[in-house]
Each structure stands twice: as C-alpha cells, then as structure tokens.
Amino acid sequence: MQALGRHFAFLDKEFLQKFLAIVFPVALMSLINFGVKAVDTLMLGMVGEIQLSAAALANQLSFMFMIFATGVAAGSGVLTAQYWGAGDKRRVREIFAFMYKIIVFLNLAFASIAFFAPHIVLGILTTDQAVIAEGIAYLRIMSLGYIVSGVTTASTVSLRSVGVVKISVAVFSISLLVSATLNFLLIFGHFGFPELGIRGAAIGTVIARFVEVIVLTIYMLRFDKTLELRPRHLFGRLGRRFFAVPEDEQSHAAPNPAGSVASHFMKHGVPVVLNEVTWATAFFILNVIIGRMGREFVAANAIGGLMIQFNGMLIFSVASTMSVIVGNTIGEGRYERARQIATGMLSISFVLGVICAVVIQLIRVPFVNIYELSETARIYALQITNIISVNIIFVSVAIISLMGTLRGGGDAKFVMVVDVIFMCLICIPLGAFTGLVLGWPVWIVFIILRSEDFFKTIVVLWRVPSGKWLKDVTK
Numbered sequence: 472m473q474a475l476g477r478h479f480a481f482l483d484k485e486f487l488q489k490f491l492a493i494v495f496p497v498a499l500m501s502l503i504n505f506g507v508k509a510v511d512t513l514m515l516g517m518v519g520e521i522q523l524s525a526a527a528l529a530n531q532l533s534f535m536f537m538i539f540a541t542g543v544a545a546g547s548g549v550l551t552a553q554y555w556g557a558g559d560k561r562r563v564r565e566i567f568a569f570m571y572k573i574i575v576f577l578n579l580a581f582a583s584i585a586f587f588a589p590h591i592v593l594g595i596l597t598t599d600q601a602v603i604a605e606g607i608a609y610l611r612i613m614s615l616g617y618i619v620s621g622v623t624t625a626s627t628v629s630l631r632s633v634g635v636v637k638i639s640v641a642v643f644s645i646s647l648l649v650s651a652t653l654n655f656l657l658i659f660g661h662f663g664f665p666e667l668g669i670r671g672a673a674i675g676t677v678i679a680r681f682v683e684v685i686v687l688t689i690y691m692l693r694f695d696k697t698l699e700l701r702p703r704h705l706f707g708r709l710g711r712r713f714f715a716v717p718e719d720e721q722s723h724a725a726p727n728p729a730g731s732v733a734s735h736f737m738k739h740g741v742p743v744v745l746n747e748v749t750w751a752t753a754f755f756i757l758n759v760i761i762g763r764m765g766r767e768f769v770a771a772n773a774i775g776g777l778m779i780q781f782n783g784m785l786i787f788s789v790a791s792t793m794s795v796i797v798g799n800t801i802g803e804g805r806y807e808r809a810r811q812i813a814t815g816m817l818s819i820s821f822v823l824g825v826i827c828a829v830v831i832q833l834i835r836v837p838f839v840n841i842y843e844l845s846e847t848a849r850i851y852a853l854q855i856t857n858i859i860s861v862n863i864i865f866v867s868v869a870i871i872s873l874m875g876t877l878r879g880g881g882d883a884k885f886v887m888v889v890d891v892i893f894m895c896l897i898c899i900p901l902g903a904f905t906g907l908v909l910g911w912p913v914w915i916v917f918i919i920l921r922s923e924d925f926f927k928t929i930v931v932l933w934r935v936p937s938g939k940w941l942k943d944v945t946k
Contacts, residue, residue: 521766552795
C-alpha cells in the first residue's frame with residue numbers, strides 16, 4: 472500500500488488544480504469540435520451513402536491540413552510550455568510570431584491544392600466516379616476555409632501551453648452553432664434556403680471557419696491579459712516601427728542563450744511537425760487502402776472514425792494537458808516531480824482506456840443504426856466498432872505517454888521514430904498487402920492497419936520509467 476501511495480503521490484492539490492483547470496476546457500472544446508464533424512456526417516448520412524463517402528474522402532485533405540497546422544503548433548508548444556514555466560514571456564511571444572509565419576504559408580498551399588487539384592486528391596483515394604464528382608464540388612468550396620482555419624487551430628493549440636483554454640471553448644461553441652444552423656438550412660433546403668446537399672455542408676463549414684478566426688483574433692489582440700500578444704510582436708522590426716512599443720520593450724535585451732527562435736524550433740519543434748506530417752501521410756495512405764476496398768468500407772470507416780473521435784476526446788485532452796504540465800514542470804526545474812507525474816499517468820491512462828472501451832460497447836449498435844447504410848456497410852461498421860472498443864485501451868496508454876508526457880518532456884525525436892517504425896514501416900505496408908493483394912476480410916485488414924497502438928504501448932511502458940525522455944529545452 473505504501474508503494475502504491477508513492478506511485479500516486481503526484482496527485483496532490485497543486486497537480487489536480489492545474490490538471491482540472493486545463494483538461495475540462497480542452498475536453499469541452501474537443502466535444503464541440505466533435506459535434507461540428509458529427510453534424511456534417513449525420514446530415515450527409517441522411518442524404519445518402521455517396522455523399523457521406525465523398526465528404527469523408529474529401530475531408531482527408533482537411534485532416535492533413537489540420538495535422539500540418541497542429542504539428543506546427545504542437546512543435547511550438549514544446550518550446551512555449553517550458554519557456555512559460557521558466558517565466559520567459561518575451562521568448563514565448565517570439566515563438567508565437569514565428570509559428571504564424573509558417574501557418575500563413577500552409578494556409579495558402581492547401582487552399583491552392585483544394586481549389587486547383589481536387590480531382591487529383593480524390594482520384595488517389597478512390598476510383599468511384601460518383602464519389603469523386605461530389606467530392607470535387609465539396610473541396611473547391613472548402614478551399615476558401617483553408618485560407619483562415621490554420622490560424623485558429625495553431626492559436627488554440629499553442630495557447631494551451633500558457634494555460635489559456637477558455638477562449639477556445641467560446642470560439643468552437645460559436646463555430647458549432649453557426650455550422651449546425653447553416654448545414655441544416657443548406658443541406659436540406661429548409662425555410663426557403665436552396666437544397667444544396669454536400670455543397671451546403673461545405674458552405675456552412677467555410678462560414679464557420681471565418682467566424683472562428685474573427686472571434687479569436689479580436690480576443691487575442693484586444694482582450695487577452697496573459698500573453699498580451701500584439702501586432703508589434705507578430706511583425707518584428709516592421710511591427711515595432713508602425714505600432715507603438717512600450718519603453719520596456721524598446722530596450723534590446725541580450726540574445727537568449729538558447730539561440731534564435733528559428734534554430735531552436737528546428738531542433739525541438741521540427742521533429743514534432745515531421746512526426747505529425749508522417750502520421751498524417753500514413754493515415755492518408757491508410758484511407759487510400761480503405762477507399763480502394765469499396766465505398767461500404769469507406770462509409771463504415773467514417774462511422775468508426777467518429778466513434779474513435781468521440782471516445783478519444785478525453786484521451787487527447789488528457790494528453791494535451793499532460794504535455795503542458797510536464798513542460799511547465801521541467802521549465803521550472805522540477806525534474807523529479809516531472810518523472811513522478813509521468814510514471815503515475817501510465818496507470819491512469821490504462822484505466823481511462825478501459826472506461827472508453829465500455830462506452831463504445833454500449834453505444835456502437837444504436838449509433839451504427841442511425842445511418843442509412845447498405846447491409847454490407849452496416850456489417851463492416853459493426854465489425855470495425857467492435858475492434859475499436861479493444862484498441863482504444865492501447866490508444867489511451869500510447870497517446871497520453873507519447874503525445875503528452877514525452878513531447879512535453881522534449882523527447883519529440885523519439886516519438887517521431889516510434890511513429891515511423893510502427894505505422895509507416897509495419898502497419899501500412901502489411902495492411903496494403905493483405906487488403907489489396909491478398910483480399911483478406913475487412914475486419915482483419917482493419918486490425919492490421921490499427922495495430923500500431925499495441926506496439927507503441929509496449930514501447931512507452933519501457934521509455935517512461937527509464938527517464939530518458941526528460942530534456943530541458945530552455946537550457
């Protein structure tokens with residue numbers, strides 16, 4: 472009992488206050504985000520299987536775009552969490568400004584792909600011409616949303632590193648209201664609005680993206696009292712020239728011993744970005760495999776994806792929270808406490824995974840029955856959700872340790888290597904071979920494609936107790 476008590480000794484008032492202050496708003500934001508996606512999926516599912524499949528495949532580009540943006544923000548977050556713990560607000564602002572420069576480039580790049588080459592993207596994912604035609608119309612409209620949505624994603628992820636999470640809840644609550652209302656009106660043509668089907672879903676989503684960025688920008692530049700980010704911080708020397716600069720910022724402080732923001736980001740942030748991009752690329756290929764095994768598998772996987780997102784909201788919220796807490800703790804120089812938190816969270820993440828597994832088993836059948844599916848697609852969906860109920864346990868342990876503890880601890884390179892080995896070199900090639908070459912049953916192929924988290928769990932059970940992941944990036 473004494474050993475058990477020492478194992479969970481980190482669950483003191485200090486930890487619980489900080490954990491609850493971050494995890495609940497982040498979880499609520501994830502729930503709202505899930506609601507936005509679920510509204511689209513449910514409404515399009517009521518229109519038809521072709522429209523549901525088209526949106527699901529077209530949104531793979533949106534998914535990759537968000538992964539790029541989230542990767543840049545998460546890479547910046549590794550730095551900002553530890554610098555915030557060290558009390559270096561000036562450095563944190565510099566990191567934010569550098570991050571936004573990258574995000575603007577990504578916005579324009581993905582908007583161009585969605586508008587000028589949607590047929591190429593969809594042609595890679597499926598050979599079903601009816602699905603491709605609907606998907607092209609959807610992506611061309613969505614390209615407008617790509618121009619701004621990366622800013623919202625990057626901002627909300629990075630703001631967690633400095634403990635600012637409530638504004639994210641407000642932003643995405645407004646987005647859910649706007650998106651759900653416009654989808655209801657434009658997909659089905661209610662109250663005199665035109666019945667636009669999948670095009671209406673895209674229009675509603677784009678308008679919601681613009682509303683998000685407007686609300687967030689007004690808050691950050693006018694009302695935020697934590698980071699106090701202003702235009703002069705975003706535009707460097709040009710900003711200091713055209714915007715009023717307080718006297719305390721006019722004095723040129725000595726350069727940070729860690730080096731320039733760019734070099735610091737290259738060393739500690741780029742591995743996170745590469746990790747996210749590698750994972751997203753592998754996930755894109757995974758959907759190519761699924762797309763070429765038939766629209767029934769695509770529709771079933773879209774439903775299974777929602778199930779994972781619904782139950783993974785709390786898991787990813789805990790992982791995000793742990794990244795902030797571990798990063799802040801290391802930045803404060805409290806290394807032993809960071810190790811204690813990391814080890815104790817292994818047990819908690821397992822319990823959380825079991826709870827999610829039970830929830831999936833309870834809701835999966837009525838959830839699948841909501842959709843208008845062919846009998847084959849329905850069978851696939853039930854098989855996939857059953858597999859997910861077991862896999863979610865490994866997802867919980869792996870994600871909270873890798874994306875939370877290890878990233879927050881500055882061990883981003885190791886996390887990247889683990890993803891490359893298990894997803895890109897093992898699961899995806901085996902899934903492609905068994906599904907496209909050997910023609911194995913859908914449920915077996917799905918197990919192979921999603922088995923990465925089982926292998927990752929084995930790795931983190933060794934890596935976390937070893938303490939080799941703890942790296943103070945501010946030194």
